[in-house]
Amino acid sequence: GEEVAQTPKHxxxxxxxxxxxxxxxxxxxxxxxxxxxxxxxxxxxxxSFQNENVFDETGMPKERFSAKCLPNSPCxxxxxxxxxxxxxxxxxxxxxxxxxxxxxxxQGTRLTVV
Amino acid sequence: AQTVTxxxxxxxxxxxxxxTLSCTYDTxxxxxxxxxxxxxPSRQMILVIRQEAYKQQNATENRFSVNFQKAAxxxxxxxxxxxxxDAAMYFCAYRRGxxxxxFGTGTRxxxxx
Numbered sequence: 350g351e352e353v354a355q356t357p358k359h360x361x362x363x364x365x366x367x368x369x370x371x372x373x374x375x376x377x378x379x380x381x382x383x384x385x386x387x388x389x390x391x392x393x394x395x396x397s398f399q400n401e402n403v404f405d406e407t408g409m410p411k412e413r414f415s416a417k418c419l420p421n422s423p424c425x426x427x428x429x430x431x432x433x434x435x436x437x438x439x440x441x442x443x444x445x446x447x448x449x450x451x452x453x454x455x456q457g458t459r460l461t462v463v
Numbered sequence: 464a465q466t467v468t469x470x471x472x473x474x475x476x477x478x479x480x481x482x483t484l485s486c487t488y489d490t491x492x493x494x495x496x497x498x499x500x501x502x503x504p505s506r507q508m509i510l511v512i513r514q515e516a517y518k519q520q521n522a523t524e525n526r527f528s529v530n531f532q533k534a535a536x537x538x539x540x541x542x543x544x545x546x547x548x549d550a551a552m553y554f555c556a557y558r559r560g561x562x563x564x565x566f567g568t569g570t571r572x573x574x575x576x
Contacts, residue, residue, distance in 0.1 A: 380561060382563055382564070389568075390502075390552060390568065390569045391566070391568055391569075392554070392566040394563045394564075394565070397562075397563050399561070404561075405562065405563055408563075438506060440508065442508070442564075444561075446561065448494075448496070448560045448561055449495070449496030449513070449515060449558060449560065450561075451498060451510045451513050452510075452558075452564055453510065454500075454507070454508035454509075456505075456506065456507055457506050457507075
């Protein structure tokens with residue numbers, strides 16, 4: 350597709366429930382990034398993929414967060430046992446393979462944990 | 464580690480006037496890329512402008528231009544002929560090669576008629 354497609358737009362989960370977010374990158378883009386934007390507007394990097402391989406996972410809270418990018422499937426970000434502090438907007442972005450390529454963002458998924 | 468600093472949490476400008484948003488960064492790399500993103504209330508992140516560090520010429524996109532000072536590690540965004548639709552959060556970002564983008568904390572721009 351010509352744009353990064355994120356689903357769902359909104360997700361409400363009770364504390365302790367699982368949340369799963371999806372992202373279809375722009376066709377032909379090799380890199381996928383996940384960011385968390387909290388109320389202070391700051392962007393926290395979570396993880397990036399080069400095709401289906403993890404490229405950088407230095408931002409991932411390892412205990413409850415996991416992510417995948419499998420061939421011919423949307424990428425996914427899963428949060429097991431959600432906590433109140435996981436409430437945020439989660440953005441997916443994709444970029445081409447050349448150095449310094451701009452990253453193009455999806456519309457985000459707003460996760461509310463109640 | 465690379466860092467990006469936006470020291471102006473909020474700025475305002477009159478319609479049709481010019482405004483400059485500041486951004487500084489810290490890196491020991493010589494080859495990197497800098498970006499400005501706009502985030503309107505809809506939350507959609509829009510790429511405004513991109514600058515390669517190896518290029519001395521400042522990037523320009525219509526009413527948006529940058530002042531890139533590599534030695535000073537400064538990358539400011541100038542918006543000319545401001546319009547009501549320019550009101551948004553603006554984020555400065557740094558990228559080394561194909562690494563993740565590192566964002567500043569953002570500047571909220573208000574545009575008054």
